[in-house]
Amino acid sequence: MQFMTTDLYDAHEGQVNVATPLLQRYGGRARFSGQIATVKLFEDNTLVREVLGTPGEGKVLVVDGGGSLRCALMGDQIAELAVKNGWEGVVIWGCIRDSVAIAALDLGVRALATNPKKSVKRGEGQQGLAVRFVDVDFTPGHWLYADEDGVLVSPTRIA
Template sequence: MTFLTTDLCDEHENDVRVLEPMFQRFGACPRFQGQIETLKVFEDNTLVREVLSEPGNGRVLVVDGGGSRRCALVGDQIGELAVKNGWAGIVVYGCIRDSVALNALPLGVRALDTHPRKSVKRGEGQRGLAVTFGGVSLSPGDWLYADEDGVIVADRALL
């Protein structure tokens, strides 16, 4: 990736939304970009696995986990699934686990923190709706850019 979020913010000041700096970096790709697919779940990662089983085509899965820090929504197996199916990255408003294994995968991951407990499997949640966290609304079809300096979102591709 040759972009920098700082440059994109400078060049497209009125077109980007900047998420509050709350995410930790995981995965072997510190920079990633792609069109967004969204999920809204709470302590249940059934839909996360389902969506990442589909072809990613370079997209980024944005998971609104309600900011829960009581369990993880993404682990190494789900990360491997994302890589296998061509997803560029995952942004989790919640926790991940298996951070050492995730850090070895060619995938960009942002999450609030780590947690060793797995989520429940009730099959609950919603897909394809606008989600809001970090002071920003993210909708399916928006474009997300993440690097060492932060995460930004735009209504259209900037590169």
């Protein structure tokens, strides 16, 4: 992947949104991009597993976990599933676990923090909604670009 968010921002200033830098980098891939798919849930990762178990076709799953720090919404098994199914990355407004194993995977991962506690499994959540966190609207079909300098969102493909 040959883009830099700084260059993309400079070339498309006013057309891209920049995420407030609250998300930490955990995946083995520092730089990733793709069309956005979304899920919204709270402390229940059933839908995360379900969606990442489908063909990702180079997309990025954005998970609005309500910012909860009380449990993890993705661990190494779900992250491995994402890699197997061709997802470029996962951005989580919440926590992950198994961070050492996830760091070894060819997957872009951003999340608030780590927590060893697993989530509940109630099968709750919604898919395909526009969600908002870190001062950015994440709309399905828009494009996300992430690298060492941050996360950008654009309504169209820019790189």
